[in-house]
Amino acid sequence: MTTQTLLPPSGSQPPGTIGAARRGNLRRLLIETPETGVVVACIGLFALFSVWSNTFHQTSNLQVVGRDLGQTGILAVGESLVILTGGIDLSVGALAGLAGILAAWFNVSGGMPAPLAILVTLVICAIAGVWHGVLVTRLDVPPFVITLVTYTVTIGAALSITSGTPITGTDPLFQNLSAYYVWLIPVPALIFVGVVVLAWFVLERTYVGRQIYAVGGNKEAARLAAIPFKSRIVSVYVVSSVLAGIVGVLTIGRESGTADPSVGGTGWELIAIASAVVGGVSLFGGEGRIIGIAAGAILLEIIHNGLLAVDVSQYNIQMIQGAVLGVAVLLDRLRARYFGRDRR
Amino acid sequence: MSFESPAPSGTPSRAVLARLRGVHKSYGPVRVLDLPELDLYAGQVVGVVGENGAGKSTLMGTLAGSVHRDGGEIEIDGKALVPGSTHAAQELGVALVSQEFPLVGQLSVAENLLLGRRPRESSRKVLVDRKALREEAAAMLTEIGLPPGSVNVNRQVRSLPVPTRQLIEIAKGWGREPKLLILDEPTSSLGPVEAALVLGLARRLAKSGGTVLFIGHRLDEVAEVSDRIIVLRNGKLVADLDRDEVTEDRLIREMVGGEIVHAKPKVADPGKPVLLKLHGLTADGLGPVDLEVRAGEIMGVAGLMGSGRSRLIHTVAGAQPATGGSIELGGEPYKPHGVGDGAAAGIALIPEDRKEQSLVLFASIKDNVTVGILRKISSRGILGPKRRRQEGQRIAESVNVRMQSVEQPIGSLSGGNQQRAIFGRAFASDPRLLLLDEPTRGVDVGAKAEIYELIDRAAEQGMAVLAASSELEELLWICNRIAVMNHGRVVAVIDRQQATKEAIMTAAAGSARAENGTGAVRPPAQNGAVA
Numbered sequence: 001m002t003t004q005t006l007l008p009p010s011g012s013q014p015p016g017t018i019g020a021a022r023r024g025n026l027r028r029l030l031i032e033t034p035e036t037g038v039v040v041a042c043i044g045l046f047a048l049f050s051v052w053s054n055t056f057h058q059t060s061n062l063q064v065v066g067r068d069l070g071q072t073g074i075l076a077v078g079e080s081l082v083i084l085t086g087g088i089d090l091s092v093g094a095l096a097g098l099a100g101i102l103a104a105w106f107n108v109s110g111g112m113p114a115p116l117a118i119l120v121t122l123v124i125c126a127i128a129g130v131w132h133g134v135l136v137t138r139l140d141v142p143p144f145v146i147t148l149v150t151y152t153v154t155i156g157a158a159l160s161i162t163s164g165t166p167i168t169g170t171d172p173l174f175q176n177l178s179a180y181y182v183w184l185i186p187v188p189a190l191i192f193v194g195v196v197v198l199a200w201f202v203l204e205r206t207y208v209g210r211q212i213y214a215v216g217g218n219k220e221a222a223r224l225a226a227i228p229f230k231s232r233i234v235s236v237y238v239v240s241s242v243l244a245g246i247v248g249v250l251t252i253g254r255e256s257g258t259a260d261p262s263v264g265g266t267g268w269e270l271i272a273i274a275s276a277v278v279g280g281v282s283l284f285g286g287e288g289r290i291i292g293i294a295a296g297a298i299l300l301e302i303i304h305n306g307l308l309a310v311d312v313s314q315y316n317i318q319m320i321q322g323a324v325l326g327v328a329v330l331l332d333r334l335r336a337r338y339f340g341r342d343r344r
Numbered sequence: 345m346s347f348e349s350p351a352p353s354g355t356p357s358r359a360v361l362a363r364l365r366g367v368h369k370s371y372g373p374v375r376v377l378d379l380p381e382l383d384l385y386a387g388q389v390v391g392v393v394g395e396n397g398a399g400k401s402t403l404m405g406t407l408a409g410s411v412h413r414d415g416g417e418i419e420i421d422g423k424a425l426v427p428g429s430t431h432a433a434q435e436l437g438v439a440l441v442s443q444e445f446p447l448v449g450q451l452s453v454a455e456n457l458l459l460g461r462r463p464r465e466s467s468r469k470v471l472v473d474r475k476a477l478r479e480e481a482a483a484m485l486t487e488i489g490l491p492p493g494s495v496n497v498n499r500q501v502r503s504l505p506v507p508t509r510q511l512i513e514i515a516k517g518w519g520r521e522p523k524l525l526i527l528d529e530p531t532s533s534l535g536p537v538e539a540a541l542v543l544g545l546a547r548r549l550a551k552s553g554g555t556v557l558f559i560g561h562r563l564d565e566v567a568e569v570s571d572r573i574i575v576l577r578n579g580k581l582v583a584d585l586d587r588d589e590v591t592e593d594r595l596i597r598e599m600v601g602g603e604i605v606h607a608k609p610k611v612a613d614p615g616k617p618v619l620l621k622l623h624g625l626t627a628d629g630l631g632p633v634d635l636e637v638r639a640g641e642i643m644g645v646a647g648l649m650g651s652g653r654s655r656l657i658h659t660v661a662g663a664q665p666a667t668g669g670s671i672e673l674g675g676e677p678y679k680p681h682g683v684g685d686g687a688a689a690g691i692a693l694i695p696e697d698r699k700e701q702s703l704v705l706f707a708s709i710k711d712n713v714t715v716g717i718l719r720k721i722s723s724r725g726i727l728g729p730k731r732r733r734q735e736g737q738r739i740a741e742s743v744n745v746r747m748q749s750v751e752q753p754i755g756s757l758s759g760g761n762q763q764r765a766i767f768g769r770a771f772a773s774d775p776r777l778l779l780l781d782e783p784t785r786g787v788d789v790g791a792k793a794e795i796y797e798l799i800d801r802a803a804e805q806g807m808a809v810l811a812a813s814s815e816l817e818e819l820l821w822i823c824n825r826i827a828v829m830n831h832g833r834v835v836a837v838i839d840r841q842q843a844t845k846e847a848i849m850t851a852a853a854g855s856a857r858a859e860n861g862t863g864a865v866r867p868p869a870q871n872g873a874v875a
Binding site: 208210214218220227287 | 455462
């Protein structure tokens with residue numbers, strides 16, 4: 001190590017043919033963009049199911065795919081932001097469930113106009129996010145623990161508010177949000193795309209976004225570089241919770257304007273985490289890009305929906321999804337191991 | 345000599361850049377830094393030397409804001425520095441280049457170079473100006489003397505080799521245009537050419553009126569670059585020397601505080617059988633290595649960073665797979681597939697990082713020292729609390745761990761006591777071969793002597809000892825023979841009678857310098873790492 005000399009020689013490209021250099025570039029592309037695999041898998045599976053099933057590529061089914069992405073896909077984006085900083089948010093699914101109940105409750109029982117009910121709901125979600133972030137950064141509470149607390153409380157709150165009975169008679173706006181189409185595309189899918197584009201822009205093109213990566217990649221480095229790492233961490237929890245709130249509001253419409261505590265969102269956080277992992281997000285933080293996260297969410301949804309379309313029993317689907325997740329993790333570790341030798 | 349000594353003669357009118365008054369810091373009951381008065385002048389390179397744990401890094405940290413000082417005043421250029429804020433320190437013009445490279449591996453070189461700030465030429469406040477970022481990053485690397493284009497600023501930092509990362513870290517600090525640049529062992533991972541570049545930078549900043557605080561592990565290097573050298577020992581400033589007062593002997597004397605003990609002659613009994621025999625042993629980054637260690641013999645392993653010292657220890661222990669060659673242990677072939685095999689064959693390993701690799705810090709002393717012999721002290725597979733307590737007590741006392749109770753968490757002990765407890769644990773399993781990696785890292789001078797006694801005791805009891813260390817004095821003091829490594833091979837095995845620091849360093853650095861062909865960069869006096 002002490003004997004390596006960077007100065008004169010290693011500056012220039014190591015000698016080699018152009019072909020070798022190109023192979024080196026491909027290699028580096030694979031090392032530095034693990035998302036390639038997920039995107040290819042998305043396209044491949046989409047093609048496979050389209051050929052295999054008569055119904056999969058029909059507009060009505062793709063609209064279902066789009067609406068699903070308006071739930072788990074949006075949650076995956078928020079979840080990934082948290083994971084990028086090295087944390088985890090287990091509360092998103094449950095919080096989405098509660099948000100749906102709250103918005104409906106404010107609207108029906110509280111008599112608030114729908115836009116105000118939605119706004120108040122999102123503010124409450126934001127407060128939950130601040131609560132997570134502050135406890136994680138100021139009191140060093142493990143994110144796993146504090147979001148698990150919120151998970152439990154929110155499930156309980158949803159049941160407590162409704163006494164287990166669905167809330168009906170909500171404002172038509174809720175239904176319109178979920179059931180309307182713009183050029184055949186369901187609104188939740190558009191919101192998903194909007195969230196992805198916005199997240200991509202913030203992460204890749206703004207200083208705040210790059211600092212989120214820095215905080216997750218090496219907190220000490222971020223601290224020494226005077227990056228306000230605490231407020232960055234708080235902000236990702238807030239975003240994650242608010243996105244969960246949006247998802248919750250969207251679910252009311254899917255249930256024909258009914259907020260049903262039994263539909264809730266529990267379990268969705270696991271799909272969100274799985275999407276992030278499949279999309280190349282490292283659970284240790286600092287690694288993963290929005291294209292991979294979106295592709296991960298889309299891949300899981302294609303698998304879920306596609307298996308239904310080719311008449312795989314609902315009872316077997318979850319097992320297959322789990323197996324896919326296992327294979328994805330395995331491939332990622334093999335890739336890291338194979339290319340790890342280059343890193344030193 | 346004393347810290348009340350006046351400013352170095354010949355520089356009476358120099359402006360004070362950093363003024364420290366009564367700065368102190370304690371961790372628990374241990375006061376790791378205590379400086380009643382220290383002034384750093386503009387236009388100087390100030391070398392800081394001291395043994396491990398002398399308080400060098402704490403001093404740097406308090407100045408850079410990464411360590412929250414307990415009390416005292418610091419002024420940088422006349423402005424008060426609030427404690428514990430890296431941001432405040434940077435605002436006042438302090439830049440720290442740490443030896444731990446706080447870089448974000450997943451981000452690009454350019455983003456790391458400008459971590460926490462925006463390009464100067466960019467008017468954008470929120471959006472990343474990637475072109476300006478790349479250009480400024482490239483300019484920063486050129487600024488410290490790297491040839492343009494030698495490092496691709498778009499590369500992820502983790503894909504780069506360690507010396508390059510160190511240079512990036514230096515460029516990062518330099519690019520903040522600091523008034524006070526703190527370099528914490530900046531050359532330890534660099535080759536001679538890059539090291540010369542870094543020393544040149546330090547001189548350059550001093551010449552333009554800045555101040556450099558240079559922590560060095562190589563005394564010759566510190567003496568070469570500094571105008572003034574301060575020596576820390578146990579958190580206190582014990583010497584403040586002008587460049588022309590400095591000799592290496594004097595520095596060493598001040599660092600250890602006259603506690604140098606003279607080695608007693610030690611000769612291994614040639615009648616004892618060879619216990620460990622390596623024949624053409626190879627592993628990733630190691631070998632082929634041929635080496636024999638007799639029972640009752642202490643074999644040192646010396647070498648520069650990355651020479652394969654630790655790899656050798658790890659391969660014999662079974663922690664790293666061997667790729668070829670053979671190992672004989674007590675005359676029988678030994679092929680470890682993991683550390684468990686090593687332990688079963690009678691090998692005890694004391695790894696280099698006590699906190700990460702050896703101890704469960706919050707668990708009790710008892711639990712920590714008995715963990716390797718639980719099967720032995722259980723009756724029919726069931727552990728009795730009384731027996732564990734007794735055994736824990738016996739083991740801890742056998743190695744003189746100073747404690748209130750065996751039930752106290754081992755993390756509450758001092759570093760030296762923790763290390764002794766680890767030796768006790770190793771001895772408890774009656775090993776034939778004791779493998780040591782940096783046996784006294786992070787242990788204060790007094791405790792070192794006791795650890796040396798433990799190593800002696802191991803040899804007297806007939807264990808073969810293989811001890812890797814970066815501290816040459818230590819090896820010269822404890823070993824019967826010293827194997828010197830270079831590029832993964834053993835290039836010399838030196839008997840204790842012939843062993844000198846010069847002989848070891850020549851073997852350790854010899855071919856390295858020849859390969860680079862840059863021996864002229866540094867004066868030929870290579871005295872090597874001392875602290």
